[in-house]
Amino acid sequence: MGMNILVAHGGGPTAVINCSLQGVVEAARRSGQVDKIYAARFGAEGILKDDLMDLTSVIPAVVARLGDTPASAIGSCRRKLTDADYPAVLETLKRFNINAFFYNGGNDSMDTCHKIDELAKREGLDLRVIGIPKTMDNDLVLTDHCPGFGSAARYAALSAAELALDASALPIHVVVLELMGRNAGWVTAASALAARLTNCEVLTYLPELPVDEDKMLADIERAYAKGNGLLVTVSEGVCGPDGRLLADTGIVDGFGHTVPGGTAQHVADAIIQKLALKARAEKPGLLGRASIPYVSQVDRREAYDVGRTAVEAALAGKSGYMVSIEAVRTPNYQSSMGFVPLAEVANAEKKFPQEWVEGGNKIADAFFDYALPLMGGDLPQYAILR
Amino acid sequence: MGMNILVAHGGGPTAVINCSLQGVVEAARRSGQVDKIYAARFGAEGILKDDLMDLTSVIPAVVARLGDTPASAIGSCRRKLTDADYPAVLETLKRFNINAFFYNGGNDSMDTCHKIDELAKREGLDLRVIGIPKTMDNDLVLTDHCPGFGSAARYAALSAAELALDASALPIHVVVLELMGRNAGWVTAASALAARLTNCEVLTYLPELPVDEDKMLADIERAYAKGNGLLVTVSEGVCGPDGRLLADTGIVDGFGHTVPGGTAQHVADAIIQKLALKARAEKPGLLGRASIPYVSQVDRREAYDVGRTAVEAALAGKSGYMVSIEAVRTPNYQSSMGFVPLAEVANAEKKFPQEWVEGGNKIADAFFDYALPLMGGDLPQYAILR
Incomplete structure (x- = not known):
């Protein structure tokens, strides 16, 4: 038996958030370790309402088109989860036997991500939680920059x-x-x-x-x-x-x-x-x-990579981290993927x-x-x- | 001795008006019949002030870049010429020995174009006047559509x-x-x-x-x-x-x-x-x-062609016309260049x-x-x- 994974979007979409989604779906498929690929319809709202989309069988040609699709192909929301919401979130994760959860968002979403990770650990759930950075505002700390900003x-x-x-x-x-x-x-x-x-x-x-x-x-x-x-x-x-x-x-x-x-x-x-x-x-x-x-091709490539890296890390057992981008600029620009603890990025600006x-x-x-x-x-x- | 030509822009630029300018300059050079290529700086304002730019020696690589350059590379204005202005316009055309004048614009500019043509004929000037259509609004009559609209x-x-x-x-x-x-x-x-x-x-x-x-x-x-x-x-x-x-x-x-x-x-x-x-x-x-x-490649090509066609027509002796676009849509879209009398397009909508x-x-x-x-x-x- 493989794992079931869930991806959700939080806050305003960027021009490349669907590239990260493409990275998540394609990495999950390539791994051969994932049974079901779920996406929360309209972000946290979908999780609270048990409203998950099953992307497992979406044909590869459509997944490939995500890179040219603006906004969020799975929907997002601006709802900030409160302490009263988390039990319902955990219920949904359990009901769909989710083993890895990826939240793609900014400051507020990383806070949510961190709390879900802590709660799951406390309850002894087999759940890996990885944050995927996204914000055109570029205001996340501990990453050279944020996917969405370049575009x-x-x-x-x-x-x-x-x-x-x-x-x-x-x-x-x-x-x-x-x-x-x-x-x-x-x-x-x-x-x-x-x-x-x-x-x-x-x-x-x-x-x-x-x-x-x-x-x-x-x-x-x-x-x-x-x-x-x-x-x-x-x-x-x-x-x-x-x-x-x-x-x-x-x-x-x-x-x-x-x-x-x-x-x-x-x-x-x-x-x-x-x-x-x-x-x-x-x-x-x-x-x-x-x-x-107007999308930046560098941004597009990196947005794909943060999604891909999140899945690879979760499958390798990592949890409680956000994927970060590390970059050098001389003699030429080069970037690579890293990890920072969710606790350290949540709510900072x-x-x-x-x-x-x-x-x-x-x-x-x-x-x-x-x-x-x-x-x-x-x-x-x-x-x-x- | 070859001819001297003058091109001017009127009204708001479009995303492809510089493509028409490229068409004018490249057609003039290819013809071997043009000595001087002048452009009015800021449209009618430049003509009234004797403020012409000499584009004769602009290097071809820069001319080729016009197709990717927004706004008007020579400047435009919203000044509508009055009867009192036309003598000064004619003076400038005479002083620079202009043999062909191209006004690239919309309704108002075609009206100006028409009046200059009539005045030149009345005074027996050796001047060919051709209008080059341009308006994102697509509201010129007697042409299938206007360059600038498609983009x-x-x-x-x-x-x-x-x-x-x-x-x-x-x-x-x-x-x-x-x-x-x-x-x-x-x-x-x-x-x-x-x-x-x-x-x-x-x-x-x-x-x-x-x-x-x-x-x-x-x-x-x-x-x-x-x-x-x-x-x-x-x-x-x-x-x-x-x-x-x-x-x-x-x-x-x-x-x-x-x-x-x-x-x-x-x-x-x-x-x-x-x-x-x-x-x-x-x-x-x-x-x-x-x-x-977001430029339409069809629009870009046609904008070039209306500029090129205007020069070719003037060199062949035509005057008092606007270049128009004729199009068929079935079985496939095809367009070709035509001509309509300036008097019939001026001020119509x-x-x-x-x-x-x-x-x-x-x-x-x-x-x-x-x-x-x-x-x-x-x-x-x-x-x-x-």
Whole structure:
């Protein structure tokens, strides 16, 4: 008799979370040690409701297509499990004779993963628990970076470059681009690459650095006056000196996080009203985590590998760890898979280093030394004629 | 002595307007009949200010890169020339000994083109004037479609599919996507392809059909209640029964057009407030015309060909025409280049056929028979597991 495994997704999908799912399914099949491959439909919700999908017989051609499929092919949720939920989770795991559980998510999911591992150990269950990292925000600790970040960063950088070229080709307005990232500015920082790719003016604002709106507007006015058009990129989570979001929707999600949004529109309105310039706000929003044509091939490969490695580790008896990515950047970028104890990653958050921001709105070379290899390497070369 | 040619861009760039520029430059070089290749810096503004760029010696490798360069590599403007401007335009053309003028733009630009041609004929100038069509809106008459539309449609369709999958994988909110298109719904209609690519619920609203907001909200509530998530796609130009924009910015641009925007946020707010559902609005905005990774290869090839054909026609002595695209769709899509008199395209507008909209928010197969070949053919196949 082989093992039964269960995989679940937690939180917002990334452009490559299905690559990790593909890695899980293909590694399980290759091992010859797995009887049943289950997936929780809509993450923790599915586990609580005994709503598991049986992926054991999905044909290989469909599994192979997961790598080009955005969002989560098995569904996810934002429900954060409470202490009262764990007995029901364990019941489901027992009922389906699950021997290995893989939770693919961010900080909150690693916390859940850790608690399930501890509970199973306490109850003497034969259950291996491995966390598979995922977050476009790149804010998990003890891993060089997170699967999903490289693609979101590539999206931010190339979209910003495309908008910067548009803004400079028809310099009738300041263009403000809002990018996702509640508390961590990693993705928004990547948008600053637009300045290097295009020679256009780009100002970038991250949630880690409180923004003085008067100084911001003065900087915008000065940059726009150069006459080459201007792109301003802002994280949805940008705050003022009082620590409050520049634009506050007042909405709170299921994890108790305030939902940000409307920051770009807020900045565009201020430009129109206080500087008497034209401005428009663009907010691709969820497209920043769902767009397949902008996927980083490095990110895609690594996302597959964290899924594959999780299964191989569980089959080898490991439990209570998250797969991590270890990387070297010189002379060439190379990454390999490692493991960190779940207890050490749960609920911790890796913030963007403030010393990588210069003058409040320029991103230092050190960030690009770190992030460029993750964005896929093959960056566009534009024809710059003007 | 060969000829001197001048090319200018008018209005908003598309993802492939630089392909047309590449076609112009490469056809001029291949002909052996062109001495100087000039481009107006920032369109009509550059012509009025004698501000021409000399592209004659740009190295071929840079010209070849134009096809992957978003926005306009020579710059554009929204200035609509008035009768008082034309003498200065003619002066510039004479000063640079221009023998052929190519204006690459939409309705307004074809009107300008027509007037320059008439004036030159009246003054007995040796000037050939050819219009090169361009508009993501697809609203030029007497051409099967417009270069720029296929890529914008592909962007709308694939972005909508990606968002629909995200909305159905984590069905905690209604996602509303706003797409460009002031008066013509061609691009927004393409977003309805998301329903075919994903089996998700998609409702689509175009500027051509007045929207009753109560009925819209009732339809949204019913579609969301199916539990598979919901994507609502809206054109920025959607109006109510009174003919006014659902969301009115009150801003007027240089052509006297009202600037729309905020329609998706308006609909999302109504969903939150009147249906008590969660909703979020996404507005990629200018990315819908600037994104290179979503470019349709068919659109790219045709955009090159309209530029090339314009030069070949002018060198053969033609003047007063716009290059048009003629297409057959059965048994396979094939297109060829034609010509229509500038007088007949100037200021006319091709609206989306109302009979292609079913029940106010579904797009008929007839539209996709028309538009799918223009979107590049190779559509993604997603892994649908749930």
